[in-house]
Amino acid sequence: MNNEIHIKNGLVFDPTNKIEGKICDIYICDGKIVDKVSSSAKVIDAKGMAVMPGGVDIHCHITGPKVNLARKLMPEDHRLDPHFKTKNTQSGSGGIVPSTFATGYRYATLGYTTAMEAAVPPLMARHALEEMYDTPIIDNGYYVLLGNNLFLQSLIAEGRKEEFKEAVSWWLNVTKAYTVKLVNPGADEPWKGHKNLNVKHIDDNSKVVDIAPRTVIDAFINVVHELGLPHPPHIHCNNLGHTGNYDTTIETMKTAGDRRLHVAHIQFNSYSGEMGKSPQSASKEITDYINDHENITCDVGQVMFGKAAFMTADAPLTYLLRGYKKQKWVNADTECESGCGILPFDYQGMIYTHALQWAIGLEIFLLSKDPWRIVLSTDHPNGGSFANYPLIIKLLMDYEFRKEAMKHVNQKAMNSTILGDLKREYTLNEICIITRAGPAKCLGLKDKGHLGKGADADITIYDMLDDKEEMFNAPRYVIKAGQLLIENHEFVSDYTDKKVLRVAPDYDKDIEKVIKPFFDDFYSISFGNYAINDEYLHGTGQVIETKKKKSIYEN
Amino acid sequence: MKGKLILIPGRSAKQGVGLNKGKLKDEYKKVTTTLEVSFEDMKSLGLETGDHVKISNEIGETNVIVKGLREGKIPEGYAFIPYGPPSSCLFDGETCASGMPESKGMKIDIEFIKKGEKKKTTLPPLNS
Amino acid sequence: MSAASKDNKIVNEKIVENATCTFCGCCCDDITLTVDMDKKVITKAQDACILGKAWFLNHVIEDKPIARIDGKEVALDDAIDEAAKVLMDAKFPILYGMSDTICEAQRQCAPMMDDCGGTIDTTTSVCHGPSGMAFQGVGEPSMTLGEVKNRADFVMYWGGNPAEAHPRHFARYAVTPKGMFTPNGKDDRTVVIVDVRQTKTAGVADIFLQVKPGKDFELLWMLRAACKGAAIPDNCKELCGIEKDVVEDLFDKMKNCKYGVIFFGMGLTMSRGRHFNSGALMALATDLNEFTHFVAKPARGHGNVTGADNVVSWQTGYPFGVNFSRGHPRFNPGEFTTVDTLTRGEADAAIVIASDPVANFPKPAIDHITSDKCKLISIDTKQTPTSEAAHVSIQTSTYGINTGGTVYRMDDVPISLRPAFDSPFPSDLEVLTKLRKKVNELSKKANRPYATKKYI
Known part of the structure; x- marks a missing residue:
C-alpha cells in the first residue's frame, strides 16, 4: 500500500512555522511530514482549499465514567440524532453526548484529530482508557483529577513536600495521565461530608473545609512545574458559575505567580456582580490579566444556545443548577478522590444569564491579544456540543453576522456587555492558532498542531468558502497519521490505530510504602490492583517528554 | 390437599454454589427444586417438609419438594424458590414492554403428590 | 472441596x-x-x-471438545465460520448474555451485531434493566463502595438479600468495615432492611421492615411525600404493612443522617411496578439530598454485568435492548429485549454468550429458542442447558481464572483480573474477535444498503 501523499496547490496555514496562508507543497511519508516523496505518491490537488494541521481540542469530556453515565441518562437525545453505519465505519448514537464511535467520526468530520478528555478520577481511569480505544481516529489523552484527593491533601497539609511530589508523580504514572486536573479544589469534603455544602472562597478555611483551596492550588502548580510536565495544572476554579466569581479567578491566576497555569473554560469564571444576584460581564478584567501574563493559558468554554449537558467533578454546582428545573440528575462520589455531577441542560437565548454567558465567551475571544494562549472550546458538552465549533468560528470571523446574532437574544444581557462594540474579526490564521497550533503548544505537543518536517501527518483540507461555518463544518480531506480517512467528504477507511498521549515523570518507588497504608484503610480495592498496566494503552501510548518551562514560548 | 400461593423466586447462596459446581449436576437440581413455604401454610395445606408437590399456573407446571419455614420468615400465603429450571416453567414471557418478565409474585396452585421418600424431617424449633 | x-x-x-x-x-x-x-x-x-x-x-479443566456443531466435534474455525454464516443469513439475529465475560470481549459484540443488522441485549434486561430505564427517567445519586465504607452512617438494603447473593457486601463495604469517618464500624451505622421475606440479610438489621409483597412503591412514595412535608398517612399499615410510627421514625433517621445510602435489589425490579419501583427509590434518594448527602445504588448481580452495561452504552448510547436493523442503534425495551424477541418468536438466530437462557427464561421464550425456528449459538465456559441445546456450541476458558481482562464492579469501578492458570480452551476474547472479523467480512461481501435492513 502506498504510504506517501503529496498535497499540492493548497493554501497552507501553519502558524507555528510562520506560514500564514501561502501556496506550498506538503509531503507525507509513513505518518509523518517529510521534505519530499517519490513520484508514486498519491497526489491531492488542493487548489482553492485551505490546508491546516488537524484540530486539537484541549478541553472536552468525551470518554470515561461520567461521560458514559450521561450517555445512559439521555436516550431521548440519542434518538433524535442517529449516526448511520457506512461501509467503512460503525454506527452510533449522536446528540449532545454521542457514543464513542460517533464521537471519533464526528470530530474527524470537523477536521479535528486530537482531543483531550478533561477530567477522570484515578480510580476510574481504566474506564476512560477503554473508551478511548473505542473512539476511532482521534488521539486522546486525559487529565487526572487530583485536586480533591484526600491523601495528597493530607501531605500538603502536613508540609511533606518531597513526598507530595513523589506521590503526584506516582499517580500520573500509574493512571497513564497527561497532566493534573484540579476541580473546585477543597470542595469535596463539604459536599460529601457536610450535607452538601460548598467551599465559598479561595482562602476558605472554615470548619467544613480541611484545607484552603489556595494552598492546594499552589502546591500543585509547584509540583507540576518541578516535574516539568508538558502541560501545567488544568484548573476548574472555585466558585465556577457563581456571580462575582472573577475575583476568585484572578486570585487563582495570581497564586501561580510566574509559573504556568491553564485555566479551563474561563468564560464560566468571568462574572462580576454580587453573589446570589444576576451576573455581569467581567471579560475585561479577566482578559486584562491574561494579556499581561505570559504564563497563563486558557480555553474559553464558549456557551452555545441549544442542548448541553453538565458533567463535572464540581458536584455542588450541578446540584445547585438542578434546583432550577428539578430535572433528572446524577451524582457520583468517588472514594477519597472526587465528586461528580451530571445534568442535562438547555441554553436559551431569551434567558438573561444564558445570553450573557454567550456574550462573555465571545468578548474573551475578542479582547484577548494573544491567540496562542486562548483556545477555542465549549467545554463540550457543558457549554454545548463540539459540533458548534464551526459556528463559533463564524461568529469570530464575521462582525456583521455577530451583530445579527445579537439581535435574536436577550437584549438586557446584550446591553450590559460591550460585545456590540468589538469589531475585531479573526483571520483564518488566527482561527488556525486557536483551534490547532495554539492548543498543541499549550499542551506541549511538539509533533502536533503544525506542518513542519517531522510533525505527525494529521492534516485537514477545507474548501475555501465565504461562509466560514460551512467551510469548517465539512473538510474535503482529513488525513490522520498519514492515512487518508476522508476523501471528498466521505469516509474511505476506518482508522483504529490511535495513540494515548501521556506523561511518565520519574518517581521514587519507595513512595508506594507511604501510600499503601492509606489505601489499605480507606480504599475499597486492593493497592496492588490500582496501578494500570500497559495493556490499557493497547500498544499505542506515546510518552511526552517532561521539561521545565516558564511559558509556552520556551522551547 | 390443594391450595393457592404467591411465588417469589430469588437467589440463594446454595443455588449460587450449586451452579458453580455445574448446572447439570444433582446439587443444583436439588436446590432449585426446593419450595419454601410458611409455617402457617404448611399447616393449613397439611404438608410436611420433604413432601412432593406439583406447582402450576396458566404457563406451566413443575414438581418440587416442599420445605417449611418457621414463623415470620415468609408471610402467610407466599412461597419462595431459588431460580432455576423449575421456576422458569412458571414465568410468563409477557414483559409489559419492559423486557423483564414478572418474575416475582406470580399466583400458583399447589397440589400434594406424594410423601417424601426420606425419613420425615421436623420443622426447625421456633426460637432457634 | x-x-x-x-x-x-x-x-x-x-x-x-x-x-x-x-x-x-x-x-x-x-x-x-x-x-x-x-x-x-x-x-x-x-x-x-x-x-x-x-x-x-470447582474450576477444573474438563475433557470436552472446544467446538461442536449439532453435538459433533469440529475445528474451532469451522464453528466460527458456521456461526458467522448463521448470523448473516438470519432475518432477525439476536445476541444475548455478556455478563460473565470481560469487557474486552464484550466490546466485540455490538460492532458485530451492527454488521449483521441484529439486536444486542445483555442479562441486564432480566436483572436491573428496569433500574436502567428508571435511571434514564430520574437519574441517580450514587457513589463508589469505598465512600460507603468511609462515610455512610445510614445503610439500607431494599428488596435484596446480600447475605446470600453478595455475601461479603456487609464486611467489605457497607456494614462492618471501619472507614475514615466511621471508625467504629457497625456501631457508627444504622442498618435497615426492607424486604417481603425475613431473609438471612435481616439478621444484620438494626431495623427490619417487612413490607407487604408488591407494596414497595407505596412505601417509597410515602417517604417521598414526607420529603415534601406531607404526613405519613394513618392507614400506613394497611397500605404497605408497616406501622405509621415505624415509618415516621425511619424517615427521621434518613433525614438526619450524615451520609445515607440505599442498595436495592431485584425485589424491586422484578415485581409489580418494575422500573417505577426503582425510579421511586432513586427519586427518593435524590429528594433526601435536600436534607443531607444521600445516595443509592442497585446491587448488581453477575461478575461483569455492570461492565456489559457500560460497554453497550459507550458503543451504542443505550445500555441494553439495542437493535441495528436500520443501520443505527435503536433502543426499545419490550421490543428488542431478549425475553420479548423470543416469546414473540421473532428471533431466527440467537448467539448466547456466557449465559443460560434455556435454564432461566420464561417457558415460552425457552420453547422458541430451543425450537428449530431459531438457530442457537452458544459461547460458554461451562456445560449448561443452553450449550447442550445449541446448534453451534463453543467452549471457552473462564475469565478471572484462566484469562485476564477488565470487569466492572457493581459501582462501576473497573478492575483488572489476575488469571490463575492456563486453559486449553480459547478465551471469549479470541473467539469473539475472530467471529466479529468473520461477520465483518461477510457483511462487506453482502454489500447491502446499510440503512435498510431486513427487519420490518
Whole structure:
C-alpha cells in the first residue's frame, strides 16, 4: 500500500512555522511530514482549499465514567440524532453526548484529530482508557483529577513536600495521565461530608473545609512545574458559575505567580456582580490579566444556545443548577478522590444569564491579544456540543453576522456587555492558532498542531468558502497519521490505530510504602490492583517528554 | 390437599454454589427444586417438609419438594424458590414492554403428590 | 472441596495475590489463590466467601471438545465460520448474555451485531434493566463502595438479600468495615432492611421492615411525600404493612443522617411496578439530598454485568435492548429485549454468550429458542442447558481464572483480573474477535444498503 501523499496547490496555514496562508507543497511519508516523496505518491490537488494541521481540542469530556453515565441518562437525545453505519465505519448514537464511535467520526468530520478528555478520577481511569480505544481516529489523552484527593491533601497539609511530589508523580504514572486536573479544589469534603455544602472562597478555611483551596492550588502548580510536565495544572476554579466569581479567578491566576497555569473554560469564571444576584460581564478584567501574563493559558468554554449537558467533578454546582428545573440528575462520589455531577441542560437565548454567558465567551475571544494562549472550546458538552465549533468560528470571523446574532437574544444581557462594540474579526490564521497550533503548544505537543518536517501527518483540507461555518463544518480531506480517512467528504477507511498521549515523570518507588497504608484503610480495592498496566494503552501510548518551562514560548 | 400461593423466586447462596459446581449436576437440581413455604401454610395445606408437590399456573407446571419455614420468615400465603429450571416453567414471557418478565409474585396452585421418600424431617424449633 | 489431597504435597505451586472473584457484582479483589499448576486446579481461595470458594475451587479443566456443531466435534474455525454464516443469513439475529465475560470481549459484540443488522441485549434486561430505564427517567445519586465504607452512617438494603447473593457486601463495604469517618464500624451505622421475606440479610438489621409483597412503591412514595412535608398517612399499615410510627421514625433517621445510602435489589425490579419501583427509590434518594448527602445504588448481580452495561452504552448510547436493523442503534425495551424477541418468536438466530437462557427464561421464550425456528449459538465456559441445546456450541476458558481482562464492579469501578492458570480452551476474547472479523467480512461481501435492513 502506498504510504506517501503529496498535497499540492493548497493554501497552507501553519502558524507555528510562520506560514500564514501561502501556496506550498506538503509531503507525507509513513505518518509523518517529510521534505519530499517519490513520484508514486498519491497526489491531492488542493487548489482553492485551505490546508491546516488537524484540530486539537484541549478541553472536552468525551470518554470515561461520567461521560458514559450521561450517555445512559439521555436516550431521548440519542434518538433524535442517529449516526448511520457506512461501509467503512460503525454506527452510533449522536446528540449532545454521542457514543464513542460517533464521537471519533464526528470530530474527524470537523477536521479535528486530537482531543483531550478533561477530567477522570484515578480510580476510574481504566474506564476512560477503554473508551478511548473505542473512539476511532482521534488521539486522546486525559487529565487526572487530583485536586480533591484526600491523601495528597493530607501531605500538603502536613508540609511533606518531597513526598507530595513523589506521590503526584506516582499517580500520573500509574493512571497513564497527561497532566493534573484540579476541580473546585477543597470542595469535596463539604459536599460529601457536610450535607452538601460548598467551599465559598479561595482562602476558605472554615470548619467544613480541611484545607484552603489556595494552598492546594499552589502546591500543585509547584509540583507540576518541578516535574516539568508538558502541560501545567488544568484548573476548574472555585466558585465556577457563581456571580462575582472573577475575583476568585484572578486570585487563582495570581497564586501561580510566574509559573504556568491553564485555566479551563474561563468564560464560566468571568462574572462580576454580587453573589446570589444576576451576573455581569467581567471579560475585561479577566482578559486584562491574561494579556499581561505570559504564563497563563486558557480555553474559553464558549456557551452555545441549544442542548448541553453538565458533567463535572464540581458536584455542588450541578446540584445547585438542578434546583432550577428539578430535572433528572446524577451524582457520583468517588472514594477519597472526587465528586461528580451530571445534568442535562438547555441554553436559551431569551434567558438573561444564558445570553450573557454567550456574550462573555465571545468578548474573551475578542479582547484577548494573544491567540496562542486562548483556545477555542465549549467545554463540550457543558457549554454545548463540539459540533458548534464551526459556528463559533463564524461568529469570530464575521462582525456583521455577530451583530445579527445579537439581535435574536436577550437584549438586557446584550446591553450590559460591550460585545456590540468589538469589531475585531479573526483571520483564518488566527482561527488556525486557536483551534490547532495554539492548543498543541499549550499542551506541549511538539509533533502536533503544525506542518513542519517531522510533525505527525494529521492534516485537514477545507474548501475555501465565504461562509466560514460551512467551510469548517465539512473538510474535503482529513488525513490522520498519514492515512487518508476522508476523501471528498466521505469516509474511505476506518482508522483504529490511535495513540494515548501521556506523561511518565520519574518517581521514587519507595513512595508506594507511604501510600499503601492509606489505601489499605480507606480504599475499597486492593493497592496492588490500582496501578494500570500497559495493556490499557493497547500498544499505542506515546510518552511526552517532561521539561521545565516558564511559558509556552520556551522551547 | 390443594391450595393457592404467591411465588417469589430469588437467589440463594446454595443455588449460587450449586451452579458453580455445574448446572447439570444433582446439587443444583436439588436446590432449585426446593419450595419454601410458611409455617402457617404448611399447616393449613397439611404438608410436611420433604413432601412432593406439583406447582402450576396458566404457563406451566413443575414438581418440587416442599420445605417449611418457621414463623415470620415468609408471610402467610407466599412461597419462595431459588431460580432455576423449575421456576422458569412458571414465568410468563409477557414483559409489559419492559423486557423483564414478572418474575416475582406470580399466583400458583399447589397440589400434594406424594410423601417424601426420606425419613420425615421436623420443622426447625421456633426460637432457634 | 480441595482437589489436592492432604498426603500429596503440591510440587508446582503458584500463589496469586489480589485475585478478583467474578462470581457476583462485589468483585472482591483481595483473594489469595493457591494454585496447583500440575493438576491445574485452585486448591485454596483465601478470603473468598462461600460463593467465591465454590467459584474458584470447582474450576477444573474438563475433557470436552472446544467446538461442536449439532453435538459433533469440529475445528474451532469451522464453528466460527458456521456461526458467522448463521448470523448473516438470519432475518432477525439476536445476541444475548455478556455478563460473565470481560469487557474486552464484550466490546466485540455490538460492532458485530451492527454488521449483521441484529439486536444486542445483555442479562441486564432480566436483572436491573428496569433500574436502567428508571435511571434514564430520574437519574441517580450514587457513589463508589469505598465512600460507603468511609462515610455512610445510614445503610439500607431494599428488596435484596446480600447475605446470600453478595455475601461479603456487609464486611467489605457497607456494614462492618471501619472507614475514615466511621471508625467504629457497625456501631457508627444504622442498618435497615426492607424486604417481603425475613431473609438471612435481616439478621444484620438494626431495623427490619417487612413490607407487604408488591407494596414497595407505596412505601417509597410515602417517604417521598414526607420529603415534601406531607404526613405519613394513618392507614400506613394497611397500605404497605408497616406501622405509621415505624415509618415516621425511619424517615427521621434518613433525614438526619450524615451520609445515607440505599442498595436495592431485584425485589424491586422484578415485581409489580418494575422500573417505577426503582425510579421511586432513586427519586427518593435524590429528594433526601435536600436534607443531607444521600445516595443509592442497585446491587448488581453477575461478575461483569455492570461492565456489559457500560460497554453497550459507550458503543451504542443505550445500555441494553439495542437493535441495528436500520443501520443505527435503536433502543426499545419490550421490543428488542431478549425475553420479548423470543416469546414473540421473532428471533431466527440467537448467539448466547456466557449465559443460560434455556435454564432461566420464561417457558415460552425457552420453547422458541430451543425450537428449530431459531438457530442457537452458544459461547460458554461451562456445560449448561443452553450449550447442550445449541446448534453451534463453543467452549471457552473462564475469565478471572484462566484469562485476564477488565470487569466492572457493581459501582462501576473497573478492575483488572489476575488469571490463575492456563486453559486449553480459547478465551471469549479470541473467539469473539475472530467471529466479529468473520461477520465483518461477510457483511462487506453482502454489500447491502446499510440503512435498510431486513427487519420490518
